[in-house]
Amino acid sequence: MVDDFDRCIRFLEPHATIRKANKISSKAVVTSAELDEELRHGFFVHYDNGQVAEVSWSFIRELPPKK
Numbered sequence: 500m501v502d503d504f505d506r507c508i509r510f511l512e513p514h515a516t517i518r519k520a521n522k523i524s525s526k527a528v529v530t531s532a533e534l535d536e537e538l539r540h541g542f543f544v545h546y547d548n549g550q551v552a553e554v555s556w557s558f559i560r561e562l563p564p565k566k
Contacts, residue, residue, distance in 0.1 A: 512558050517544070521552035 518525060527546035534542050541555040 517552055517554055517558065521550070523550045523552050524548055 515525070517523070518527075523546060527548045527550055529544055530547050531545045532542050533545065535553075541553060541558075544552040544554055546552070
């Protein structure tokens with residue numbers, strides 16, 4: 500299963516895989532995403548409980564906007 504996010508971005512890996520790799524609580528809710536300005540190799544996903552996941556660009560793809 501592929502998880503959806505705002506602005507037509509989808510993870511190629513299940514979000515559970517990203518949570519597990521970053522030791523993120525399964526109950527945490529995504530609050531924002533932030534680009535990695537220094538290396539630009541991915542981005543950070545921030546959760547409502549203060550946890551942060553580091554995600555490589557290889558985990559996502561962009562889909563065309565919905566009409």
